Amino acid sequence: MTPADAMQAAPAVDMSLFGLFWQAHFVVKIVMVGLLGASIWCWSIIVDKTLLFRRVEAEMDAFEEAFWSGRSLEELYRSFNDRQPTGLGALFVAAMREWKRSFEGSGRQIHSLSQRIDKVLDVTIQREVERLDSRLLFLASIGSAGPYIGLFGTVWGIMTAFTSIAASKNTSLAVVAPGIAEALFATAIGLFAAIPAVLAYNKLQASVAKSQSRLEGFADEFSAILSRQIDERMSLAA
Amino acid sequence: MALRWPLKDFDRKEPGVWISGAAHAAVLGVALFAVAAPALPDAQEGVPVEVMTEQEFSQMTRGQRDAEKPENTPNRAERVSEKIEEREPENAKVDAPAAPTRTADMKVASVDAIPLRADTADPVKEEAEAAAAKAAAAKAEAAKAEAAKAAEAKAKAEARAKADAAAKAEAAKAAAKAEAEKREELQKLIEREQAEAEAAAKAEAKAKAEAKAEAKAKADAKARAEAKAEAQAKAEAQAKAEAEAKAREAEHQKQLADAKAKADAAAKAEADAKAKAEAAAKARAKAVADARAKADAEAKARQQAELANKFNAGDIRQTLASHAASQSTGSTGREVQRTASLGAASGTSQKLSPSLRDALVGMLQQQIERCYSAPPGAAQGVVLPMLDIRLNPDGSLTNEPRIMRGGANAVDQSIAQAALRAVRRCAPYKIPAQYAPYYNDWKAINAEFEFSPV
Numbered sequence: 001m002t003p004a005d006a007m008q009a010a011p012a013v014d015m016s017l018f019g020l021f022w023q024a025h026f027v028v029k030i031v032m033v034g035l036l037g038a039s040i041w042c043w044s045i046i047v048d049k050t051l052l053f054r055r056v057e058a059e060m061d062a063f064e065e066a067f068w069s070g071r072s073l074e075e076l077y078r079s080f081n082d083r084q085p086t087g088l089g090a091l092f093v094a095a096m097r098e099w100k101r102s103f104e105g106s107g108r109q110i111h112s113l114s115q116r117i118d119k120v121l122d123v124t125i126q127r128e129v130e131r132l133d134s135r136l137l138f139l140a141s142i143g144s145a146g147p148y149i150g151l152f153g154t155v156w157g158i159m160t161a162f163t164s165i166a167a168s169k170n171t172s173l174a175v176v177a178p179g180i181a182e183a184l185f186a187t188a189i190g191l192f193a194a195i196p197a198v199l200a201y202n203k204l205q206a207s208v209a210k211s212q213s214r215l216e217g218f219a220d221e222f223s224a225i226l227s228r229q230i231d232e233r234m235s236l237a238a
Numbered sequence: 239m240a241l242r243w244p245l246k247d248f249d250r251k252e253p254g255v256w257i258s259g260a261a262h263a264a265v266l267g268v269a270l271f272a273v274a275a276p277a278l279p280d281a282q283e284g285v286p287v288e289v290m291t292e293q294e295f296s297q298m299t300r301g302q303r304d305a306e307k308p309e310n311t312p313n314r315a316e317r318v319s320e321k322i323e324e325r326e327p328e329n330a331k332v333d334a335p336a337a338p339t340r341t342a343d344m345k346v347a348s349v350d351a352i353p354l355r356a357d358t359a360d361p362v363k364e365e366a367e368a369a370a371a372k373a374a375a376a377k378a379e380a381a382k383a384e385a386a387k388a389a390e391a392k393a394k395a396e397a398r399a400k401a402d403a404a405a406k407a408e409a410a411k412a413a414a415k416a417e418a419e420k421r422e423e424l425q426k427l428i429e430r431e432q433a434e435a436e437a438a439a440k441a442e443a444k445a446k447a448e449a450k451a452e453a454k455a456k457a458d459a460k461a462r463a464e465a466k467a468e469a470q471a472k473a474e475a476q477a478k479a480e481a482e483a484k485a486r487e488a489e490h491q492k493q494l495a496d497a498k499a500k501a502d503a504a505a506k507a508e509a510d511a512k513a514k515a516e517a518a519a520k521a522r523a524k525a526v527a528d529a530r531a532k533a534d535a536e537a538k539a540r541q542q543a544e545l546a547n548k549f550n551a552g553d554i555r556q557t558l559a560s561h562a563a564s565q566s567t568g569s570t571g572r573e574v575q576r577t578a579s580l581g582a583a584s585g586t587s588q589k590l591s592p593s594l595r596d597a598l599v600g601m602l603q604q605q606i607e608r609c610y611s612a613p614p615g616a617a618q619g620v621v622l623p624m625l626d627i628r629l630n631p632d633g634s635l636t637n638e639p640r641i642m643r644g645g646a647n648a649v650d651q652s653i654a655q656a657a658l659r660a661v662r663r664c665a666p667y668k669i670p671a672q673y674a675p676y677y678n679d680w681k682a683i684n685a686e687f688e689f690s691p692v
Contacts, residue, residue, distance in 0.1 A: 017269050036262070043258030051251070169289070 017185070024153075024182045025160045031153030031186050038142050039193035045135045046200040053207045056087050056132065060214060063088040087128060087211075088218050094124040095222055110234055114227040121219040129212045136204050143198035150190020157183025296589065373444035374509040376451070377402070379502060402443055406436075406512065590679045598673060599685045602627070605667050610660035610689045613652040621645030622686040623654035625661060631677050633667040642684055657687055 021032060066076065067088070077096040080089050098120045102113045161179020168175055465487070590598065624643040628636035639661040644654030673680060 017266075040255075040258050040262050043261060044254035044256075046254065047257045048252045048254035051254070055251070171289070172287075 020182050020185045023178065024185070025157060028153045028157045028160075028182065028186050031149055031156075032189050035146060035149055035153075035186070035189040035193050038146065039189070039196075042139055042142050042193060042197045042200070045139055046196065046204075049136065049200075049204050049207075052132070053204070053211070056211060059087050059089065060211075063092070064218075067092070086131075088215065090128060091121055091124050091215060091219055092222065094120045095219075095226060099226060110230050110237075113230050114223070117226050118223055121223055125212070125215045125219055128215055129208065132208045132211055136201060136208070139197045139201040139204070143194050143201055146190045146194030146197065147187070148190075150187040150194075153186025153190070154183040157186060300588075371509060371513060373440045373447060374402075374512070375506065377443060377447040377505075379451075379505070406439065588675050588679070590673075590676045594673070594676070595680070598669070598680055599683065601669070602667060602683065602685070603687050603689075606657070606660045606664050606687060607689050609663040610656060612689065613649075613656045615649075621650045622688050623650070623657045624684060624686045625654075625657060627661060627683045627685075629667065629669070629681055629683065631674065631681075633669045635662070635665050636681070638662075653689075657689060660689075 021029065024032065063085075073096065077093065077100075080093050081097075085093050095117050098117050099113070102110060102116070158180060161176060161183065164179055165171060165176055621643065623641060623645070626640040626642045628639070630636050639658055641654045641658060644651055669680075
């Protein structure tokens with residue numbers, strides 16, 4: 001086998017991205033497609049969440065402004081109850097609803113009202129945080145598993161490349177290189193998906209924590225206000 | 239809400255999927271069409287490497303085992319010539335082109351300029367000299383004989399001989415002077431002439447001397463005869479007187495002989511001295527001529543060397559640029575050589591297989607073991623001795639066996655030495671004929687040998 005034959009034996013390689021994908025082994029193709037899908041999904045989550053947090057932040061600011069503007073709680077409740085509120089508004093509505101229910105009936109059940117309101121506030125906080133937190137786990141998963149998945153494709157591709165070396169009995173770089181390039185392409189896609197996922201996960205997690213602390217702060221504050229009201233009414237009644 | 243795929247309708251609050259999908263499509267599109275890998279240059283191997291097995295290599299380099307055996311006197315002809323003429327390849331028909339030309343002033347020393355070697359003896363001259371010496375000796379003898387017989391005759395002869403010698407010496411001196419004066423070209427001729435003249439003179443002298451000797455002999459004979467006659471006449475008369483006379487005569491004769499011998503020696507010494515003087519004169523003349531000729535030749539040679547040392551690029555270029563046809567016309571002979579050139583006698587053609595090698599080492603070990611006597615007190619050593627054995631094709635040792643590895647302690651060393659002795663003692667080893675083709679592989683054997691300590 002002369003060098004010229006070896007040259008012919010080495011297939012003409014299309015080194016474009018599409019070529020790399022198309023010549024890859026079936027398993028590697030699946031890995032690549034899966035990682036590309038994961039990347040798309042990650043980015044859609046990142047976009048959605050970023051928008052959501054921005055919106056939540058704005059709503060919280062607007063609510064706090066309205067809450068501390070001096071308007072009566074009844075009035076605020078009426079204005080917020082109509083439109084499915086989120087964030088602080090949801091907390092306020094939930095607590096006010098419990099309050100109203102306690103005074104609507106014939107008997108006034110104000111002995112354990114403050115405890116009930118606390119419970120309602122806790123549940124509402126949980127629900128809100130869950131809403132903010134949802135789908136962030138997917139980012140975390142992709143961030144940690146993406147490189148491994150890509151590595152799997154790479155290892156598989158390199159195995160294939162070495163098999164082809166063994167088959168052609170030719171160690172020239174022209175025979176080895178395409179397979180390795182294909183294989184490395186899988187790792188590249190894995191990293192392409194994983195790096196933004198990890199960064200976004202950390203950033204969004206921090207935002208969630210911030211929102212949660214803000215919700216809890218407001219809940220404590222509002223709970224304090226309501227319990228003061230209850231105590232006043234109980235002393236009046238007594 | 240987790241992990242749902244919100245593609246059913248476009249949600250204004252959650253446009254992430256669409257944005258992400260579009261962005262990915264855009265990135266892929268850009269990567270495919272704009273950032274596509276540039277066309278790689280054709281892969282070229284830096285060094286053309288061909289992977290081949292050892293068998294293939296061995297096959298390639300193998301000689302031809304069943305080829306025609308080359309003749310002992312190889313006929314190197316390439317084609318049959320019309321005229322049968324053995325011509326070796328190196329002897330071309332046409333002379334090879336001349337060496338680079340010399341510059342015009344650089345001439346080979348002309349033949350006439352080279353002096354004949356002056357120190358070579360001239361046979362004619364020698365002969366003449368020898369004749370002269372002989373003549374001189376004869377003359378001297380004759381002169382002495384005369385002296386013995388007659389004082390006058392002796393004196394005359396002596397005078398003549400002396401005159402002759404003086405004349406000769408004078409002539410020789412004159413000739414020597416003339417020689418010294420003359421040029422080297424003429425030197426030889428003159429010498430020859432002189433030698434001839436000398437020879438002529440000597441021949442004359444010789445003839446004279448011969449004639450004299452004859453006359454002398456006759457006179458001698460006469461005198462003797464007379465003396466006898468007288469003695470006979472007187473014998474009857476006086477026996478005592480006769481005896482006395484005889485005794486006296488004998489005494490007289492003895493005295494004569496003594497005188498003659500003395501004269502002889504003197505003459506000889508004279509002749510010797512003369513010859514010596516002549517030879518010295520000649521040698522001096524010759525030395526002068528020689529020195530001059532040598533100086534001339536040296537000067538010429540120096541000039542030539544200087545010229546030859548001068549680098550002349552033109553000559554080289556001329557030689558290189560010459561478009562003359564190749565001078566080689568090939569070798570011719572009675573018949574064309576048809577014998578293929580065979581491979582080397584011991585190429586890298588065949589190698590011992592591991593099993594054959596093992597068998598060979600076993601065979602050697604078996605043969606060596608017969609001559610092996612364990613060193614006293616040595617049980618089994620720790621390190622088996624590894625020996626380097628060089629063998630001839632007939633199984634004899636090429637050179638002294640050596641210990642490649644003998645162990646460090648004394649027991650191992652002594653075992654190794656004992657093994658070495660055994661190898662030497664058993665020397666011509668029997669090696670089966672089937673191993674002959676592999677000689678190249680087993681001519682040097684490095685193997686560990688294990689001998690039972692008998």
